[in-house]
Amino acid sequence: MKLGHPLHRHEEVSSTNDLAKALAAEGAPEGTTVVANTQTAGRGRRGRVWMSPAGNLYLSVLLRPAIAPVEAPPLAPAMGLAVAQAIEEVAPVAATIKWPNDVLVNDRKVAGILVESMVAGAKLSAAIVGIGVNVGSELPAEIADIATTLSREAVRNVRREEVLEALLASMSRVYARFAAAGFADLAEEWSDRDHLAGRTVTIDTGRDKVEGIARGVTAAGALRVETAAGLREVTTGEVS
Numbered sequence: 001m002k003l004g005h006p007l008h009r010h011e012e013v014s015s016t017n018d019l020a021k022a023l024a025a026e027g028a029p030e031g032t033t034v035v036a037n038t039q040t041a042g043r044g045r046r047g048r049v050w051m052s053p054a055g056n057l058y059l060s061v062l063l064r065p066a067i068a069p070v071e072a073p074p075l076a077p078a079m080g081l082a083v084a085q086a087i088e089e090v091a092p093v094a095a096t097i098k099w100p101n102d103v104l105v106n107d108r109k110v111a112g113i114l115v116e117s118m119v120a121g122a123k124l125s126a127a128i129v130g131i132g133v134n135v136g137s138e139l140p141a142e143i144a145d146i147a148t149t150l151s152r153e154a155v156r157n158v159r160r161e162e163v164l165e166a167l168l169a170s171m172s173r174v175y176a177r178f179a180a181a182g183f184a185d186l187a188e189e190w191s192d193r194d195h196l197a198g199r200t201v202t203i204d205t206g207r208d209k210v211e212g213i214a215r216g217v218t219a220a221g222a223l224r225v226e227t228a229a230g231l232r233e234v235t236t237g238e239v240s
């Protein structure tokens with residue numbers, strides 16, 4: 001499966017995920033991709049804002065994996081691996097992945113991933129993988145301390161198009177492996193880039209707060225946390 005076909009390019013959109021969702025609802029095929037130069041309502045998880053100044057990369061890829069909705073969570077870390085690989089192809093940097101969905105360079109966020117599932121009955125009809133990569137635009141002051149751009153880290157002018165090309169290729173490779181063998185096939189490579197391993201974390205799962213030391217990911221893409229009460233596996237949540 002070569003993702004990125006058909007490719008819909010826009011100068012400005014509300015959110016590429018919204019356009020991809022609308023295309024999915026109209027029956028667009030797997031691989032359909034929406035790219036924009038800027039977003040007026042870019043979003044992260046849980047209603048957070050994704051700052052989207054012009055010139056960075058904002059894209060959404062429509063996937064139609066043959067999995068149940070409960071099997072969708074590992075798609076985010078899987079795509080995180082694809083983003084990290086693409087970044088390392090275009091820039092001489094080491095990219096780490098902060099479970100479940102952040103990609104960091106030198107401890108600062110350079111890319112974020114938002115996977116939104118579309119469900120029809122008991123089935124997953126589509127998964128929209130939205131990715132924002134800070135390529136080279138000046139970042140807003142609010143995130144200056146926590147975020148960075150590829151051009152800054154690479155100390156050269158990285159082009160949007162080269163990132164897009166590398167990203168669509170790495171996503172295609174990773175997705176093919178995910179579809180064939182699940183996250184298990186990616187877990188080892190993911191672990192090589194695990195930003196949280198060995199760190200003390202607090203995870204808000206929505207139901208409770210899990211505190212402990214991050215001990216890597218499971219074959220199912222869950223985060224393993226060593227707590228005072230023993231090992232816990234967290235499928236989704238917010239890490240702080």
Ligand code: BT5
Binds near residue numbers: 060113114148
């Ligand atoms: C994410 O959310 O990291 C997922 C971001 C996904 C963005 C893409 S862009 C294309 C597609 N269309 C959309 O509308 N969204 C997707 P989350 O883990 O909730 O992180 C959000 C937090 O990251 C914010 O609260 C800020 O602290 C920080 N942030 C916001 N904009 C940022 C940026 N440009 N670079 C780095 N960090 C940012």
